[in-house]
Amino acid sequence: MPGDEGKLKSSMSGPKTIPVTSPLYLHPPDNPNLNVTQIVFNGNSYDLWADAVKNGLDAKNKLAFIEGKVNKPEGDDEEESVELVAWRQCNAMLRAWLRNVIDPKLHPSITFSQPVEDIWEELRARYSADNAPRVYQLKNELNECK
Incomplete structure (x- = not known):
């Protein structure tokens, strides 16, 4: 049908949605300015910072992303699945959350x-x-360098 290009795939019963229990689900208050911890990583005490970030992401049901348990769904540019769109949004949100808890002086050395x-x-x-x-x-x- 004309004008339907770029629409998300849907099931026979209607549009597919992401369940709220899925790591792919972003809650309405989630936003790129959120700090998942108050500890800002400055290059020191990585283990303390990493533990705090993991705890914050676990509370948001997003720990599986950094653990590699949420794989990027297959999809193409013409017709993206709901899961692929949700994965991209969550990945972008988590990159922003990490950026928020890393000292800006370290940003140039990290590929976000x-x-x-x-x-x-x-x-x-x-x-x-x-x-x-x-x-x-x-x-x-x-x-030892001279």
Whole structure:
């Protein structure tokens, strides 16, 4: 039918909606200015900050996004599924929420245009205490430079 281009796929019984219990559901008060924690990450105490962010995302039913448990649904540009649109919106919202709890001085070193799961993994790989031996090694190498 003319004019129906770009509309969301719907089931036979009517438009498909996302259940409120789904991680893909955004509640009306959710907005990009929300702070999921009061702790702002400045490059130090990653584990404390990460725990606070996980707690905030868990309370919002969005922890599964950074854990890689919510995969991007399949879809094409012509006819996007309701799930794909919801995934994109949630991913954008979580990127904004992460940006809000990271010191702006660190923003240039973080690529916020990728899926939130990749951003989370990048932060973990860079700042987690698991990298303490590597950080120590790099600092020693820098001290030995002439």
